[in-house]
Amino acid sequence: MTHDVIRHLLDDYVTGELTEDARAPVADHVATCAICAAEVESLNRIIARAAELPKSIDPPAEAWSNIRAAIERDKEAVTAHRVSSIAGIWRRPYVLAAAAVLLVVLSSGGTALYMSERSSDEDSSRSASLNSASGATPASLAAFTIEENNYLRNVAVLQDLLDQQEASLAPETVAQLKASLRTIDEAILEARNALARDPANKMLIEMLSGTYRQKVDLLRRTAEMTRGS
């Protein structure tokens, strides 16, 4: 190898990045060429000085407070986005429709209850047990999962009861009830899917729990209404 070729290999030579085959002729040349030997020595000094530079330098003291402030702003923005997303679910037309229908059904049920005072001990007992499902909002997903199973059991019991007594309700009330249940079920499904994506979101748990309570409450009140019809 010529002097000019070897000079281009000196960087890799000093950092040990040449193959053994290439290293030997370069070493031989450096041993006899004063220019290349001086360059190797100079490169070694630069590389050694770079290696001696401090790896750590204290940043300005205020840097962390700036970073923390930016993180807190980030967290607030994320929370606001989540609240906005959840609020968005309730702004959907069918959820609003469900709420409206629910009011109508509950109002009809209240009127029907007022008009009738008939009841049975068996129904009162069942109703009392169903009321226990509409307790406080569970604090965690695990607690909610247990509570959800209670809701589903109670919904099934009430649904059976209503199916048996449907004939005793006015046709328009039955239609309102079914429409209302459909829209509540859609709201439950949407909240359930959102919770699957964000299991730690307490607001979603609270919302889903509240929607289940509404469904149980609607079915329970309608069942009481049928007892009075």
Added chain:
Amino acid sequence: MSAVVSDSVGPNLSTIGEENAAALDSIRRAQSGDVDAFELLYREYAGRVYALCLRLKAGDSADATELMQDVFVKAWRRLETFRGECAFSSWLHRLAVNTMLENARSDSRRIARVLPMDDTSRLAGAARSSGIDLKMDMEDAIASLPKGARLAFVLHDVEGYQHQEIAEQLSVSVGTVKAQLHRARRLLRERLER
């Protein structure tokens, strides 16, 4: 056959196996949203990240502080993407280089309108140009390098990254990295040893 072997000297950083238990615990807690745990990570790694930022930013402490803050805020936002496949310090350093390059791209679009870019050393070196005639301090000499040469030198000779890693980070060829490194060393020799 190439006379040069593939890079075998990795960056002089801790590996995942050497990440201490306290740091791993802080990473996990921070990933679940614990800002206090993230502060512990900051206290552990800020010095190294700041040293890198200071050299990438040609010794400008205000720019370096701003870059370091950007890096840690981005680290917080992207923390859940850290899977421990490399050392946390390496992950932070990569984030610092990427953030610097992203900022440089948007800066260059703005600066290009008012300053010719054929000699980027003017940006970093202008304030120090009178000092280059004198024997320079190593940090000053690095700061006076043209940007491409400075990046290659800081990442390879100071931080210990391999040619291939630098090439990937800077989106250039290994040959370009080596050429910039050669240029950086030559300029440093001229400025430090005249």
